[in-house]
Amino acid sequence: MVRTRWGRAAGVLCGVVVSAALVSGCGDDGGGGSSSSSDSSASSGSPASSGSSGSAPSSAPASGSASAGTSGLTEDQAERKALLPTAKVGYEKAARTAAAAVPNGKVAEIELKKTADGSEWRSKVAARDGTAHEVNVDAGSGKVTRSRTEPDQDGDDKRKLADRLGKAKVTAQQAVRTSTERKPGTTTAVEIDGRDDGTVIWSVDLVNTGNWNKTTFDVDVTNGKVLREHVDRD
Numbered sequence: 481m482v483r484t485r486w487g488r489a490a491g492v493l494c495g496v497v498v499s500a501a502l503v504s505g506c507g508d509d510g511g512g513g514s515s516s517s518s519d520s521s522a523s524s525g526s527p528a529s530s531g532s533s534g535s536a537p538s539s540a541p542a543s544g545s546a547s548a549g550t551s552g553l554t555e556d557q558a559e560r561k562a563l564l565p566t567a568k569v570g571y572e573k574a575a576r577t578a579a580a581a582v583p584n585g586k587v588a589e590i591e592l593k594k595t596a597d598g599s600e601w602r603s604k605v606a607a608r609d610g611t612a613h614e615v616n617v618d619a620g621s622g623k624v625t626r627s628r629t630e631p632d633q634d635g636d637d638k639r640k641l642a643d644r645l646g647k648a649k650v651t652a653q654q655a656v657r658t659s660t661e662r663k664p665g666t667t668t669a670v671e672i673d674g675r676d677d678g679t680v681i682w683s684v685d686l687v688n689t690g691n692w693n694k695t696t697f698d699v700d701v702t703n704g705k706v707l708r709e710h711v712d713r714d
Contacts, residue, residue, distance in 0.1 A: 556714045557692035559594070564666055564687060566599040567592055567619040571667040572653060574601035574622070578615040581627045584608045585615075586645050587652060591669035591685075592619060600625060610642030644672050644680050648701040655682035655699040662706060663688070663695055672701065681707060 553561065569577075571590065579585040582605045590603035599619040604612050612633060616626040650658075652670050660667070665686030673683050681698040688695070698708035 553692060554714050556694075556712070560668075560687050560692045560694065561689075563592065563594050563599055564668070564689065566594075567601075569601070569617065569619050569622040571601070571656065571670065574617045574619065575603070575652065575670070577617050577622060577624060578603040578605050581605065581615045581624050582607055582613045585613070587670070588612065588641055588645060589669075589671040591671075604630065606641050606645055608642075610638030610640070610645075612637070612641060644674065644701075647680050648672065648682075650682065650699065650701050650704045652682055654704060655697075655701070656684055658699055658704055658706060659684040659686055659695075659697040662697070662709065665689070665695060668694070675707075679707065 571592075575587045575590055578590060578601065579587050584607060585605040588604045588606045590601055592599055593602050601617040601619055603615045603617065605615050606612055612630040614626065614628050614630050615624060617623070618625050652672070656667050656670060659665075663686060665688045667684065668687050669683075669685035671683045672680065674680050675698070680701045682701055684697045684699060686695050686697070687693070694712040696708075696710045696712065697706055699706055
């Protein structure tokens with residue numbers, strides 16, 4: 481409000497003063513120059529830190545909105561863009577390595593995750609009786625970095641996991657191939673899961689490296705049919 485009143489006063493003064501020097505001086509002030517600069521700075525909306533690093537800006541955008549930066553990627557898209565190049569070992573090799581770490585093991589779940597110095601494939605591998613094991617495979621070296629029996633499992637948990645895997649006539653690898661035939665992409669996660677109607681599915685996440693969107697496919701484990709395709713553009 482102070483700046484506005486000064487601007488009006490300056491305008492009146494300029495109108496009545498005939499001295500060219502004074503008129504020139506009033507025109508240079510007018511309160512408009514600094515106000516415009518300030519308004520431009522306030523309305524830019526650009527956080528101090530930008531780009532596709534995936535780190536949250538000091539003023540976080542609303543959920544699902546594009547994070548500020550030259551790339552125009554959302555925070556999730558930026559995280560995918562930063563994560564995928566760190567994985568020198570792909571899904572299939574990591575899954576084979578994880579399964580081999582458990583006698584008669586079957587991978588029930590595997591996902592590429594960021595670590596402090598790169599990335600790793602974190603998997604759940606089921607023994608024949610459904611006992612789940614946590615097996616982590618370094619996505620750079622392809623070596624197992626952790627293998628242990630999952631804590632806090634009871635008989636029902638083991639039976640449920642063994643039952644789901646027992647129903648799978650379609651392998652996880654076949655479900656991935658079915659998904660990539662429909663929409664090419666890089667596999668970042670595969671999981672055996674159950675839908676609300678009781679159908680058992682392979683859930684497959686594929687990332688499009690052109691736009692960094694993630695598409696999730698639900699593939700029926702008994703016949704290989706795609707039951708759902710969902711694009712996550714966040």
